[in-house]
Amino acid sequence: MEKKTVLITGASSGIGEGCARKFAMNGHRLILNGRNQEKLKAVKQELEEKYRAEVLLLPFDVRDREVAEAALNALPGDWKEIDVLINNAGLVIGVDKEHEGNLDEWDVVIDTDVKALLAMTRLVVPGMVERGRGHVINMGSIAGDYAYPGGSVYCACKAAVKALSDGLRIDLVDTPVRVTNIKPGLVETNFSVVRFRGNKEPADNVYKGIRPLSGDDIAEVVYFAVAVPQHIQIAEVLVMPTNQATGTIVSRK
Ligand code: 8X3
Numbered sequence: 001m002e003k004k005t006v007l008i009t010g011a012s013s014g015i016g017e018g019c020a021r022k023f024a025m026n027g028h029r030l031i032l033n034g035r036n037q038e039k040l041k042a043v044k045q046e047l048e049e050k051y052r053a054e055v056l057l058l059p060f061d062v063r064d065r066e067v068a069e070a071a072l073n074a075l076p077g078d079w080k081e082i083d084v085l086i087n088n089a090g091l092v093i094g095v096d097k098e099h100e101g102n103l104d105e106w107d108v109v110i111d112t113d114v115k116a117l118l119a120m121t122r123l124v125v126p127g128m129v130e131r132g133r134g135h136v137i138n139m140g141s142i143a144g145d146y147a148y149p150g151g152s153v154y155c156a157c158k159a160a161v162k163a164l165s166d167g168l169r170i171d172l173v174d175t176p177v178r179v180t181n182i183k184p185g186l187v188e189t190n191f192s193v194v195r196f197r198g199n200k201e202p203a204d205n206v207y208k209g210i211r212p213l214s215g216d217d218i219a220e221v222v223y224f225a226v227a228v229p230q231h232i233q234i235a236e237v238l239v240m241p242t243n244q245a246t247g248t249i250v251s252r253k
Helices: 014-025 037-051 065-073 103-131 152-171 191-195 200-205 215-227
Strands: 005-008 029-034 055-059 084-087 135-139 178-184 236-239
Touching: 005 014, 014 029, 014 037, 014 084, 014 215, 029 037, 037 055, 065 103, 084 103, 103 135, 103 152, 135 152, 135 215, 152 178, 178 215, 191 200, 215 236
Parallel strands: 005 029, 005 084, 029 055, 084 135, 135 178, 178 236
Antiparallel strands: none
């Protein structure tokens, strides 16, 4: 595949970092977004040293629309010509019941997982349409297929990501721009630590007795979806560990 400019949100760890590594090792150039500058810098350094990758950092909170717009407008020269947008930034806080949780925490979750994804799409996709090329990868989740206990708001957000992906695919049907919704199951990242508000033990228990996927595993799927010939649109991929069957059915040894 020819060299692409790839923008990844939430690229400082987990699935976003895995995607950054996979695209870097295959010679693509990267625009990495995240909130944690130090971690982003470390990823950039690794990719430059190991793969001689061209990496540009765009540290901002995707929830801040104005900052996002200014940062994208300030991209130098042809870095503005983003070929692949990986809307990966996302999180959940807490495992509370819908009638008991914290509305302020849920604002953060909804603003990041849904509204920021939509804003990034709104900012980047018009250029793709104009240039007649592009690919949007939305990080959905198995959580978007069915709700599960303690997951109400997160599941709703990921169901929204599915609807936004399907809607965008419809809106772009007469263009060469492709839209893919990746729906991972159990992936061992910092995700669960954030979900359990920094409490390591319950976070670790999520991945106990099963071999979970890694951010690099998901990156393989993302890369495949981008690398297939232009006439093929991988619309959606549900990907989970071999010993997981649904959002709640997991075999642990
Ligand atoms: C995260 C996967 O299993 O926590 O999107 O819903 S799960």
